[in-house]
Amino acid sequence: MKEKVYLYDTTLRDGTQGEGVSLSVEDKVKIAVKLDQFGIDFIEGGWPGSNPKDMAFFERMREIPLKHAVVTAFGSTCRPNVAAEEDDNLRALLESGVKAAAIFGKSWDLHVTDALKTTLDENLRMVADSVAFLKSRGLTVLFLAEHFFDGYKHNPVYALRVLEAAEEAGADWIVLCDTNGGSLPHEIFDTVRTVKASVQTPLGIHPHNDGELAVANALAAVQAGAQQVQGTINGIGERCGNVNLVSVIPNLQLKLGYDCVAPEQLKQLTKLSRFVAEIANMAMPNNQPFVGNSAFAHKGGIHVSAVLKDPKTYEHIDPELIGNKRRVLVSELAGQSNLLAKAEELEIDVALDRQEAREIVKRIKEREFQGYQYEGAEASLTLMLLEAAGKLRQLFTLDSFKILMEKTADQSISSEAMVKLHVNGQVVHTAAEGNGPVNALDNALRKALETHFPCLAEMYLTDYKVRVLDESGATAAKVRVLIESARDGEKWSTVGVSTNVIEASWEALADSIRYLLWKEGCEEAERPEQTEARVGIVNH
């Protein structure tokens, strides 16, 4: 193992500067506890001089003992022409009761003259006095040199003088910020290396992602001698975000051999990333490196065949090291390897040989050509596999359905569905209303089946998506319906395709019920006298 790189998380401060991100005090507390468990060294909770919520967070955190992390409060240097001990912002840092404070100061002369509207010497005074004041009150002080890399490009002598002022005043850390996020990795490397030669204080890096290079910039800084990386979980933050610690950490630890967190903690990375996304109410991109749902999802038949022989062939790391998992997708790009691996992953005991698997893959490809999509509808795929292996009983079959829709002059709309099914050899005829035709159909179908299969009462629809497959066909185009259903916290997805959206919905609905019945092992039902090859394709 190489030396330790300290992790400084600013999700709760810089992360909340991201558009659309707003965390309550309790949200922040929950995230802080998880960050601590994960092994983050510094948790920046907010800016106490900015708003009462951030102050309340620090109050709350006094009641919550953390195992490892140091809770840090953020603020600026004192204002121009104001003594540090008189400055409201610095006083608020002390009032927050933290043991460590991160204060940012200007290191780009342009910002001193044009934003602060003060002199270069007064800015040096502000930096030195602010650091010295907080140190005199016993705090660990991190000095964040805002815009350091841009400042260093325009006026290197002044940018270095700012760092020296912070160092002489006793700063424990000097953190170089790529505030505008536009630096390139070689610039970061060269500048950090030069600074390292003239500053004794340990250095940190705080990169933003405006050029989509923040991760590369963080790694370059560490390789040039920085010992702390400041970033956020999932890279949330203002404009294009901060550096994504979720990518930085495994790169540093698994690729470059630095010591960030214990291996067991690293295994919690995927959970941590998803937890923060959930609390921040942000959709995680499937292709998020390391922790995304697709980060280790293999689709091409050639890839799957090789990965099954040796995962290293198409995986840069073992997904388990960071708590993610390998997935195999089945689609028109699959080979028999995908299908056999998928059957194993779904724990379906179908005992297919390679030739049988190839036949099913052929059928999948034909159906994908018609518009079905199985990688997003694994429950329909499971049914197809079971059916092909002769392991699926038809517990119900459709005789017919009819749907009525009424819109009245007062703009009220209602739908009614009538469904005739064969269930266990009996003909069941039901009708139900709904707020739309699909909802009415769903209600009628369940009404028909619930007495025979009570487990259906707890199943509900969680998502319904329609996609037009042939735009040139306008209202006569084919549509694909993807339905997500859930029961007891378990979710599954099914697909239907037709030129008629109700028919496509029926296929997906019927599959979702058939899947649940198979999962529940509803084998006690009598085999119906009349069976069709596929539910939902006869008599309507």
Ligand SMILES: CC(=O)SCCNC(=O)CCNC(=O)[C@H](O)C(C)(C)COP(=O)(O)OP(=O)(O)OC[C@H]1O[C@@H](n2cnc3c(N)ncnc32)[C@H](O)[C@@H]1OP(=O)(O)O
């Ligand atoms: C790079 C970063 O991420 S820095 C953090 C940015 N985050 C935020 O700004 C979020 C929290 N901010 C806030 O709540 C508010 O902006 C506050 C409370 C800090 C200040 O509010 P206000 O007093 O109304 O000032 P306002 O926001 O309009 O302007 C910022 C002031 O800080 C001054 N300032 C900027 N940087 C510094 C600094 N390093 N040291 C001292 N003062 C500074 C500006 O010159 C400006 O002063 P002026 O009002 O005399 O022109």
Ligand SMILES: CC(=O)C(=O)O
């Ligand atoms: C201080 C800070 O957040 C920045 O310069 O980006």
